[in-house]
Amino acid sequence: MRIAVVDGQGGGIGKHITEKLRKELPEGTEILALGTNALATAVMLRAGANEGASGENAVVLNAGRVDLIVGPISIVVPNSMLGELTPKMAEAIAQSAAAKILLPLIPGRTTIVGLKxxxxxxxxxxxxxxxxxxxxD
Incomplete structure (x- = not known):
């Protein structure tokens, strides 16, 4: 299985996700760090991702090349992460055939009801x- 971890800004959430996935999943699991910027990608690589790529083109290209995409729900919200997550990135992730498992974290004025x-x-x-x-599965 090839899993993309998508994060931006300082990459802290992606770092924690990558560390936990690396620790809990079988050795052959491939983790791809997709950062909205080079810092986020570097942090996820140090946390145990196999490969990493940064920026809009990397996210758009690789969203369709993985089996699973994980990260905060803001990765499908255009212009989130203080504008680092571009509309093209959000669209590519949302439209990818890959399954998505997203954390309900959107700072600001958006509230997701029904979650604890x-x-x-x-x-x-x-x-x-x-x-x-x-x-x-």
């Missing part, structure tokens, strides 16, 4: 459980 408020480490644990289920 959990600390980030608990949300990442749930994301990893969902990835394991996707691998089993």
């Amino acid at each position: 408020s959990e600390p980030l480490p608990h949300l990442i644990d749930e994301l990893v459980r969902k990835v394991r289920e996707a691998q089993a």
Whole structure:
């Protein structure tokens, strides 16, 4: 299975996701770090991603080349992450045939109802459980 972890800004969420996936998933799982910027990509690579690429073209190109895309829900919201997540990136991720497992984190004025408020480490644990289920299918 080839999993893309998408993050931007400082890459902190992607780092935690990548570390947890690397620790919990079988050795042959391929993790691709897709950062909206080089810093985010570098942080995810240090956390254990196999490969990494940065910027709009990298995200657009690779969104269709993976089996699963994970990250904060803001990766499908145009102009999120202080504008780092471009409309083309959001569209490519949203339209990708890859399954998506997204964390309900959107800073600002957007609220997603029907979700319980959990600390980030608990949300990442749930994301990893969902990835394991996707691998089993």
